[in-house]
Amino acid sequence: MILVIGGAGYIGSHVVNRLVETERVVVYDNLSTGCREAVNEQAIFIEGELVDEKRLTQVFSLFPIKTVVHLAAASVEVESNENPQLYYENNVTAMLVLLKVMRAHHVKNIVYSSTALTSSPANEPLNEQSYIETTNPYARSKYFSEQILQDYTMAYKMNCIVLRYLNGSGTQIEDLVNAYSMALETVAKNERSFKIYNLGNGQDYSVKETKEKETITKSDSHIEDTPVFIASLQKIQQELGLYAEKNLQRLISDTWNGHQIKNFNF
Ligand SMILES: NC(=O)c1ccc[n+]([C@@H]2O[C@H](COP(=O)([O-])OP(=O)(O)OC[C@H]3O[C@@H](n4cnc5c(N)ncnc54)[C@H](O)[C@@H]3O)[C@@H](O)[C@H]2O)c1
Numbered sequence: 104m105i106l107v108i109g110g111a112g113y114i115g116s117h118v119v120n121r122l123v124e125t126e127r128v129v130v131y132d133n134l135s136t137g138c139r140e141a142v143n144e145q146a147i148f149i150e151g152e153l154v155d156e157k158r159l160t161q162v163f164s165l166f167p168i169k170t171v172v173h174l175a176a177a178s179v180e181v182e183s184n185e186n187p188q189l190y191y192e193n194n195v196t197a198m199l200v201l202l203k204v205m206r207a208h209h210v211k212n213i214v215y216s217s218t219a220l221t222s223s224p225a226n227e228p229l230n231e232q233s234y235i236e237t238t239n240p241y242a243r244s245k246y247f248s249e250q251i252l253q254d255y256t257m258a259y260k261m262n263c264i265v266l267r268y269l270n271g272s273g274t275q276i277e278d279l280v281n282a283y284s285m286a287l288e289t290v291a292k293n294e295r296s297f298k299i300y301n302l303g304n305g306q307d308y309s310v311k312e313t314k315e316k317e318t319i320t321k322s323d324s325h326i327e328d329t330p331v332f333i334a335s336l337q338k339i340q341q342e343l344g345l346y347a348e349k350n351l352q353r354l355i356s357d358t359w360n361g362h363q364i365k366n367f368n369f
Contacts, residue, residue: 111137
C-alpha cells in the first residue's frame with residue numbers, strides 16, 4: 104500500500120490517478136492548497152496535518168504502508184521570504200515527524216519531491232551535482248530536507264529517491280507521473296540507496312519562441328528576457344529510462360492549465 108502525502112494537490116492528484124491503476128493508495132492531505140474533489144475515488148482519503156504525529160501514527164497503524172510519496176509542501180517562494188517559519192515548519196519539521204513515524208513502523212521507502220536548487224544561469228545543462236545556490240527559505244527548506252533524507256537513508260538503511268524539478272516553467276504532467284512510477288519501482292527494489300534525479304524537459308526555449316505561443320494563454324504575458332537554467336536529464340534517462348517530450352506548445356498549455364486549475368479550484 105502506498106501513502107501519498109499531498110495527494111490532493113496538483114501533481115499529487117495526477118500521481119494518485121496513475122497509482123490506483125495498480126496499487127492500493129491512501130492520500131493524506133491537510134487541504135491547505137489541495138482539493139478534496141481532485142482525489143481519485145479509488146484512493147482512501149484522510150484529512151490530516153503532516154506535523155501531527157499522533158494522527159500520522161494512526162494512519163501507519165491502520166494501513167499496511169510500504170512506501171511513502173511525499174509531495175506536501177508550502178511552495179511559494181515570495182511567501183517564504185515573508186514567512187520563513189511557515190516554510191521551515193511545514194517542509195522541514197513535518198519531514199522529521201514523517202521520518203520518525205516511518206521508522207517506528209519500519210517503513211523504508213520514500214519518494215520525495217524537491218525543487219530547483221539554484222538560480223544561477225549556466226551555459227551547460229545542470230546535473231545533480233551542479234553548484235547549489237538556494238536563494239529563499241522555500242528552496243532552503245527543500246535543500247535541508249534532501250540532506251535529512253540522505254542522512255536517514257544511510258543511517259537507517261532506507262530507500263530514497265528525490266525528484267528535483269528543475270525547469271522553472273514547469274514540466275509536462277505526464278512525464279512527471281511517469282517519473283514517479285519509475286521511482287516507486289526503483290525504491291521497491293530495496294537497494295538501500297539515496298538517489299537524486301533531475302526532472303524537466305532538458306531543453307531551454309528562446310523568448311521569441313515562447314512569445315510565439317502566446318495564443319495558448321490568450322494574454323499579453325510581457326515575457327522578459329531572463330537568465331535560464333536547464334536540467335541535464337542524462338542520469339534519469341540512463342538509470343530509470345525516462346524520456347521527456349520536448350514540445351514547447353504542450354509545455355506552455357499544461358503549465359497554463361495547471362495554474363488555471365489551481366486558481367479556480369484549489
Ligand atoms: N508544481 C511545480 O511546478 C513544482 C516545482 C518544484 C517542486 N514542486 C514540489 O512538488 C510538490 C507538489 O507540488 P504541487 O504543485 O502539486 O503543489 P500543491 O500545493 O498543489 O500540492 C501540495 C499538497 O500538499 C498539501 N499539504 C501542504 N502542506 C501540508 C501539510 N503540512 N500536511 C498535509 N498536507 C499538506 C496541500 O494541501 C496540497 O494538496 C511540492 O512539494 C512542491 O514543492 C512543485
